[in-house]
Amino acid sequence: MQKFTKERVVIYLALLLLLVLPNMGHASAPKISAGADVLMDVETGRIYYSKNADKRIEPASLTKLMTAVVAVENGCLDDVVTITGRSASISEGSIIDLRKDEKILLGELLKAALITSANDATVAIAEHVAGSHEGFIRMMNGKAAALGLFGTRYVNTNGYHHINHYTTATDLAVLTRYALGKAEINDLVQTQKATVYWVEPPARKMEIINSNRLLSMDYPGIDGVKTGTTPIAGNCLIASATRQGQRLIAVALNCYDRYKDCALLLDYGFETIKPVVVADAGTRVARVAVTGGLKAEVDAVVENTLVVKMDPDLLPQLEQRLELEKSVQAPLKQGHKLGVAIFILDGQEIGRAGLVAGSDVPRTGWHRQLWDAIRY
Known part of the structure; x- marks a missing residue:
């Protein structure tokens, strides 16, 4: 032939x-308050619904997902971290009140960062893993580029407001999908309550509660992931849920009611998306x-x-x-x-x-x- x-x-x-x-358009799509949102399938990466998904927006504490990814991939969670003056000086927002010269495992800092959104913990993570906060930021931006998050730029590890610290709803969905593939991160983002333990002083410990209230609201299948809030970014949430073997990620940014918005997005995915x-x-x-x-x-x-x-x-x-x-x-x-x-x-x-x-x-x-x- x-x-x-x-x-x-x-x-x-x-x-x-x-x-x-x-032509029904998006007639059955959810009506939500978020300024930007995305609904993504974890297995395939398919986006089932989006609004203003590529609009530049501040991520607030959703930043900590990238902090966690870089920490897990480049650090040892059993390492003992000595707290510096810089990380001990962080006092804005949620913290675990780290004190100079205390010692704590890197894994405990990661737990605090992802569950209770501790801002001081992320600075301690960065200084230990990269040797400096600035060096860790470079690693975060390098990882963003490697993942194709071209609408994202980091200036800090915790999501404090900065004009050059931004992302998009699409980038956050892609990042979350990647992060959930890390067992350490996947386990922590669905943990409702935990205890943080110190190495020195050995008697110090702190009970922490997950800032994601969907975990305690009995939403069917809920299994993560992270909240974020600043006056500029507004109320933000990334939530994931699994039903009948299908896991979905909902990203809702700058919301009036972030929990309702993510629940509506997830409901749309589970109830409306069908094999065709x-x-x-x-x-x-x-x-x-x-x-x-x-x-x-x-x-x-x-x-x-x-x-x-x-x-x-x-x-x-x-x-x-x-x-x-x-x-x-x-x-x-x-x-x-x-x-x-x-x-x-x-x-x-x-x-x-x-x-x-x-x-x-x-x-x-x-x-x-x-x-x-x-x-x-």
Whole structure:
């Protein structure tokens, strides 16, 4: 068989599916107070809903998720940390009242930072892991770049207001998804109550309570993650929940009621997002030119049925992009790969279906057909 032409053509089609349905838009989407929000699937990274998701906004104490990631990846949680004057001097917001020359395990500082959002703990973490607070900030920004968080920049470890300290709802969702993959972080962000212990003085300990009230509100499946609040950033929350094996992340920034907003986002994901067939196996999608065959064209059909999770009301907004061979050379066997159909919703790829030849196409001429029958 001769090699097919390798030149490919990319065809953009605005495909309206299920034309009998009205264009519902986001009619079933949650009505929430957040200035920016995102709902993401942890397993796939799919974004099911968003509003002002790429708008620059201050993260407040949600910053501590990146502090935790850098600490876990670059420090040893069993290390003994000696408290410096700088970390002991932090007094604004939530703290565990660290005192100069005290000794405490790095893991205990991480516990305090993630559960009770202790601002002094993050400075102590930074100085121990990187040798300096400034060096740790560079590590945070380097990790942000590595994760593709290009709308994010850090100036401190705890989320205090600064004009050059910012992020986006999308970046926070991506960061949270990554952070939840760290067992140490995943366990702490769903812990309601804990005790922080010191090495020196050995008798010192402190009971702490998670600042995320959704953990104590009996929301079905709740399992994380972090609150954040400053006068500029407003009330912020990242929440996660798992039901029937599916884990979702809700990011709600600058809210009137952050707990209600995240609950509504999560409810939308669990109750509205359903498996939807967007391409049936065998369905003809396009035709591809055939050179030297008994037929001038061959049907390009869907190889395997494609099912994706989405809001069924948004089917009329689904777009299809085809990447196909411009032409193929006979002889052609049924099932020969011709390209791919890519399905896009709100600018986000949600699935791909392989496209194959729907039938055989023999070459012209009986002697060529006989040779092909012997050969193949």
